[in-house]
Amino acid sequence: MSAGRSLVSGKNRLPINRRPDTDFMKTESIVIKPVRGRQLVDWRELRDYRDLFYFLIARDIKVLYKQTVLGFGWAIIRPVFSMVIFTIIFGDLAQVSSDGVPYAIFNYVALVPWLYFSAALTAAALSLVNNTEMLTKVYVPRLAFPLTPIFAKLVDFFISFAIVFVLMAWFRILPTANALFLPLLIVLMMLTATGMGLWFAAMSVQYRDVKHAMPFLTQVLMYAAPVVWSGSLIGERFGEIGRLLFALYPMVGVIEGFRSALLGTVPMPWDMILVGFISAMVMTISGLNYFRRMEFHFADVA
Amino acid sequence: MLPDRSEIVTMTLRSNGQHPPQAAIVVEKLGKMYHIGMREKKADTLLQSAAGWITAPLQNFRKVRRLSQVANDDAADIIWALRDVTFSIDHGDVVGIVGRNGAGKSTLLKILSRITPPSTGQVILNGRVSSLLEVGTGFHPELSGRENVYLNGTILGMTRSEVDRKFEEIVAFAEVEKFIDTPVKRYSSGMRVRLAFAVSAHLESEILLVDEVLAVGDAAFQEKCLNKMDGVAKVGRTVLLVSHNMQVIQRLCSRALLLQGGQLVAVGSPGQIVNRYLSDSLSGSMLDPVEVGEELRINRLGIVQNGTPAGEFLDGSLPFEIHVNYDVLRPVRNLLFGFNVVAGDGTNLFRTYDLLDFGMGERQPGPYDSIFHLPGGVLPAGYYFFEILVGIHRLRWLSKGEIRLRLNLGGVRESDVDYPGVVAPIGRWTVLQTDHV
Numbered sequence: 124m125s126a127g128r129s130l131v132s133g134k135n136r137l138p139i140n141r142r143p144d145t146d147f148m149k150t151e152s153i154v155i156k157p158v159r160g161r162q163l164v165d166w167r168e169l170r171d172y173r174d175l176f177y178f179l180i181a182r183d184i185k186v187l188y189k190q191t192v193l194g195f196g197w198a199i200i201r202p203v204f205s206m207v208i209f210t211i212i213f214g215d216l217a218q219v220s221s222d223g224v225p226y227a228i229f230n231y232v233a234l235v236p237w238l239y240f241s242a243a244l245t246a247a248a249l250s251l252v253n254n255t256e257m258l259t260k261v262y263v264p265r266l267a268f269p270l271t272p273i274f275a276k277l278v279d280f281f282i283s284f285a286i287v288f289v290l291m292a293w294f295r296i297l298p299t300a301n302a303l304f305l306p307l308l309i310v311l312m313m314l315t316a317t318g319m320g321l322w323f324a325a326m327s328v329q330y331r332d333v334k335h336a337m338p339f340l341t342q343v344l345m346y347a348a349p350v351v352w353s354g355s356l357i358g359e360r361f362g363e364i365g366r367l368l369f370a371l372y373p374m375v376g377v378i379e380g381f382r383s384a385l386l387g388t389v390p391m392p393w394d395m396i397l398v399g400f401i402s403a404m405v406m407t408i409s410g411l412n413y414f415r416r417m418e419f420h421f422a423d424v425a
Numbered sequence: 426m427l428p429d430r431s432e433i434v435t436m437t438l439r440s441n442g443q444h445p446p447q448a449a450i451v452v453e454k455l456g457k458m459y460h461i462g463m464r465e466k467k468a469d470t471l472l473q474s475a476a477g478w479i480t481a482p483l484q485n486f487r488k489v490r491r492l493s494q495v496a497n498d499d500a501a502d503i504i505w506a507l508r509d510v511t512f513s514i515d516h517g518d519v520v521g522i523v524g525r526n527g528a529g530k531s532t533l534l535k536i537l538s539r540i541t542p543p544s545t546g547q548v549i550l551n552g553r554v555s556s557l558l559e560v561g562t563g564f565h566p567e568l569s570g571r572e573n574v575y576l577n578g579t580i581l582g583m584t585r586s587e588v589d590r591k592f593e594e595i596v597a598f599a600e601v602e603k604f605i606d607t608p609v610k611r612y613s614s615g616m617r618v619r620l621a622f623a624v625s626a627h628l629e630s631e632i633l634l635v636d637e638v639l640a641v642g643d644a645a646f647q648e649k650c651l652n653k654m655d656g657v658a659k660v661g662r663t664v665l666l667v668s669h670n671m672q673v674i675q676r677l678c679s680r681a682l683l684l685q686g687g688q689l690v691a692v693g694s695p696g697q698i699v700n701r702y703l704s705d706s707l708s709g710s711m712l713d714p715v716e717v718g719e720e721l722r723i724n725r726l727g728i729v730q731n732g733t734p735a736g737e738f739l740d741g742s743l744p745f746e747i748h749v750n751y752d753v754l755r756p757v758r759n760l761l762f763g764f765n766v767v768a769g770d771g772t773n774l775f776r777t778y779d780l781l782d783f784g785m786g787e788r789q790p791g792p793y794d795s796i797f798h799l800p801g802g803v804l805p806a807g808y809y810f811f812e813i814l815v816g817i818h819r820l821r822w823l824s825k826g827e828i829r830l831r832l833n834l835g836g837v838r839e840s841d842v843d844y845p846g847v848v849a850p851i852g853r854w855t856v857l858q859t860d861h862v
Contacts, residue, residue, distance in 0.1 A: 155539060155548040175579035182565055182576055189567040260562040262539040263580055329489055422541040423459065 163411045168264050176267050183246075183275035198282035202238050206231040213351045222353050222388035228290045232385050233350045233378045235287060236312050239280040240374055241341040243313070246272030247320025248337055251421060252327050258421050265418040266411075269324040273317050280309075287385060301384040301391050308380045311400055315373040318406025325410070325417040329424055347372060354379040355389055366395065373399030448513040449551055449632055449663040450537070456545035457507040457532050457687075506532040507687045510546070514665065514680075516631070519658040521674035521695055522667045523702045524684035526827060530667045533684070534558060534634050537665065552631030552663070555582050559636070561621030566610035570601055570620055573609050577624045591627045598653075599623035619646055626653045633657065636667045651676065669826065671699045671771025699771050717815045718823035720757045724792075725750040726830055741834030741849070743801040747811060750794050758787045759818035762795055765826060769808030772847060776814070785818060805849035806834050 169176070188194040206227055213219040214226025221229035250268035251258060258265065291298065327333035349357070354375060358366045370376050376392060376399035383391045477484075507529040514520050522530045535541045537548060538556030563580045564573050574595055578588040588595075596602055599620040601612070609617055635654075654677055658664055668674055674681055674695050681698035683691040691701055714724045728735045730745040739745050747764070763778035779795040812826040 152552075153539075153548075153550040153554065155536065155543065155550070171584075172579070172582075174583075174585040177585070178572075178576045178579050182568060182572070185572070186565060186567045257563045257580065259540060260559045261556060261580055263582075419542045422535065 163408065163415060164266065165264065169266065172264050172267060175263060176271070179267060179271045180275045183271055184278050187275075187279075195278075195282055198279040199286055202231060202234045202283045203286065205234055205238070209234075209351050219351065220353050220356070222355060222382070222386075224296065224386050224388055225294050228287075228294050228296065228386065229353070229382070229388070230351060231290055232287060232381050233348075235280065235283050236308070236377050236381055237345060237348060237350045237374070238283065239276055240312055240316050240377075241345065242279065243272050243276040243316040244320050244323070244344075245337050245341060246276065247316060248323030248327060248333055250320075251324050251418075252331065252334060265421065266414065269320050269414070270317065273313050273320065277313075291385065296386055298385050299383070299387040301387075303384075304380070304391065305384055308377050308384070308396070311373055311380075311396065311403060312377045314403040314407055315377070315399070318403050318410045321407065321410030321414045325414040328417045328421045344372075344374070348374040349378050353388075354382070354392070354395075367398050370395035370398040371402045373403040375399065448549075449516045449518070450514040450665065451549040451551075452510055452512050452533075452537075452546070453548070454546035455507055455510040455533070455536065455543050455548060456505060457529075457536060457541070458503050458505045458544045460503055505687050507536070507543075510684075510687075510689045512682060512689060512692060514663060516552075516663055517661040518680055519664040519666065519678045521678035521681040521698070522665065522684060523671075523674060523681055523698055527686075528684040529687040530684055531558075531636060532687075534636050534665065534667055538634050550632060553582070553629075554632045554634065555628040555630035556634035557581075557625045557628075557636065558634070560618060560625050564609055564617065564621060567608055569608055570596075570605040570612070574605075574620065574624055577621065581625060581628055582630065583628065587629060591629075595620075595623045595627050598626065598649075615643065615646075622646075622650060626650065626657075630662070632663045632665070634665050637669065671702070671767075672773070675699055675771060696770070700769065715828065716754075717751075717828075720755055720760075720817075720823060721751055721753060721815055723749060723751045723813070723828065728830075728832070738833045738835060741801065741804055741806055742851070745799060745801075747797045747799075747830065748794055749796075749813070750792065752792050753788045753790050756787055756789055757817065759785045759820070760788055761814060761816040761818055763814050764797060765812040765814055766804075767810040767812060767829075768847060769810070774804075774809075774847060778814070802849060802851040804834055805846065808833055 188197060191197065193200065209230045210227045214221060214230065219226070247269040250272060251265065254268050257263070258268075323333050323337070345351075357369050357375075361369065370392075376395035376397075379389060379392045380396055383389050510529075510533065522533065524530050532541070534556065535558070536543045537550065538554065538558060540556075540558070561577065563577055565576065568576065571592075574592065575585065575588050578591075578595075579585065583591075596605055599616070599622070601616050601620050604612065604616065609620075612620070651673065654664070654666075658677060658679075664677075666674070666678060678695045681693065681695040682689060683698050683702055691698055693701075714722055716722045725748070727748040727750070728739065728745060729748060730739055730743060735745065749762075751762075753760075760783075761778050761780065763776065763780075765776050766774045768774055777797065779797070783795075809832045811830040811832065813828040813830070814825055815823040816825065817823070
């Protein structure tokens with residue numbers, strides 16, 4: 124008798140003594156109150172929303188080159204054209220030292236991680252501002268937004284990276300055994316973009332100056348990193364201490380590491396990479412802390 | 426004592442089913458305050474304004490920083506959007522939240538859905554929560570319908586496998602099967618809205634927060650949405666619903682809350698609350714001049730019966746006029762100016778515009794009187810609301826129901842037995858005694 128009565132007859136029977144939609148109810152409570160949070164990252168929540176994270180990354184990748192003629196060709200055109208211009212200006216006209224390898228490949232090997240970094244940093248910094256509509260309408264873990272470009276921009280990175288091998292074949296350069304450490308350098312590159320991206324994203328919640336500062340800032344950061352010039356100049360000019368201080372900007376270690384691993388121009392700068400890694404960790408942890416403090420105000424301030 | 430910073434903490438109470446939570450939503454002394462920017466000082470002299478230019482960044486910095494700071498709660502630039510709101514909602518209740526614009530309805534839903542943190546008090550939500558504050562959040566025009574269903578579904582808190590399971594149902598509900606792999610930018614606005622609502626309507630959370638989203642699509646689709654919401658309520662889910670549509674509140678809800686100026690003023694059956702809400706709104710013929718958009722200022726409302734100004738109480742069997750005096754502030758074309766006539770229980774009776782007389786031409790700046798004449802005996806005895814509608818044809822609404830006039834129609838048949846119905850034209854009878862042939 125218990126299952127005999129139903130609300131609907133026919134195929135879609137809903138037995139009246141069961142509440143189908145409450146069967147999966149978890150004994151979970153959410154408490155909302157105005158107190159300080161202690162936890163830097165709510166891992167459990169990020170796990171619950173991992174599918175969202177996946178679809179956000181997929182969206183960024185799919186949408187990027189929609190309705191363009193060249194599509195992912197842009198991932199090659201941008202670094203190659205930058206390389207051509209820098210080679211003419213700095214390699215040819217200004218005769219900047221390129222550690223004994225052709226300037227073109229010396230520059231391109233640096234441009235690949237650099238362009239990833241500047242794209243990921245800019246996108247992460249503006250991620251909250253650009254998703255205002257979503258942030259003020261539904262609750263999702265805000266951390267997903269700055270983290271999305273860190274992963275989505277890797278697609279461009281790997282496409283442009285493939286050209287490195289074409290250039291190496293052209294200039295007949297063999298990679299060194301240190302190329303095995305490239306994944307480590309890529310992680311450091313992503314961590315740096317994350318740390319700085321979190322800081323700027325959190326800042327942009329309140330200060331829209333970030334939006335205007337980013338294009339200028341990435342330019343400053345590019346010339347601060349050894350993209351068009353050789354990292355060995357730092358040691359020559361500022362000595363060992365100056366070299367390590369410079370390495371606090373982690374992209375210095377990343378770019379010099381890429382050159383060492385692929386071109387073998389300099390020995391692997393492990394000291395700079397280590398300093399850069401510590402610095403990137405500090406930026407990321409403090410960035411998470413700042414982000415966590417700011418994210419809840421977003422809906423009020425946006 | 427206020428904390429210097431507001432944040433949200435998510436806790437998991439492991440009750441292991443031994444102490445099943447009694448209420449779905451418990452709201453205790455909830456408050457939310459906002460800083461509204463202080464009025465900017467005006468420079469009097471050239472020197473001052475030059476100094477202003479130089480110190481502007483510093484002042485901007487202070488102003489922007491203050492947006493997120495919690496200062497003394499009696500500071501001049503603070504408003505409380507919600508104050509000391511306490512209530513609880515049982516599992517399976519469908520509760521309507523009623524209140525005028527600015528009463529704190531949306532703020533309440535935003536706190537419950539964790540978009541914004543409260544300034545005081547706390548909320549306990551027992552069960553998974555999803556909120557429908559706006560349909561189609563995160564829809565990307567370049568992505569296909571299919572991709573957007575997955576993106577939007579996960580934004581609303583579903584997992585990919587949940588969307589997988591519901592996908593066919595969502596697409597069928599939205600009636601976009603043929604176009605599901607077409608980019609959403611090629612959809613008609615109706616299709617987009619239907620798809621967005623369909624995703625939201627298939628959320629499987631125990632607690633659903635809904636804000637005015639039922640007003641999407643055409644009439645047929647709205648009916649479908651209402652039926653869907655009816656269904657949601659019947660399977661025992663808890664729904665909190667904000668709507669300006671009193672019919673929707675009465676149809677769907679089992680209880681209702683009335684908010685006024687950020688405070689909870691009444692809890693009760695939807696019928697009681699709707700009545701209270703409607704009769705609290707502006708009554709009689711008094712009104713402070715109120716600007717409606719940049720185009721219009723309404724100065725006075727007046728009711729005239731038998732050639733004399735009347736108050737709220739009228740004889741429904743006789744004709745009466747409603748006079749609206751307003752200034753047109755800038756030339757405006759295609760002005761829609763009229764009333765929604767709403768019965769005391771929230772039933773929308775009819776709508777009428779003064780373009781019946783004026784047409785769609787341009788109104789030059791200056792004072793106007795628009796007078797609506799209603800014959801006697803059209804409406805039965807009872808309360809009515811004449812909601813002022815001001816809009817620009819096919820462009821936008823300047824005011825849609827924010828200003829309303831309450832009328833109380835008595836009538837010749839007041840003491841009569843019972844004449845049910847929403848209209849009461851007396852009509853004319855002829856009774857003839859006919860001979861059997």
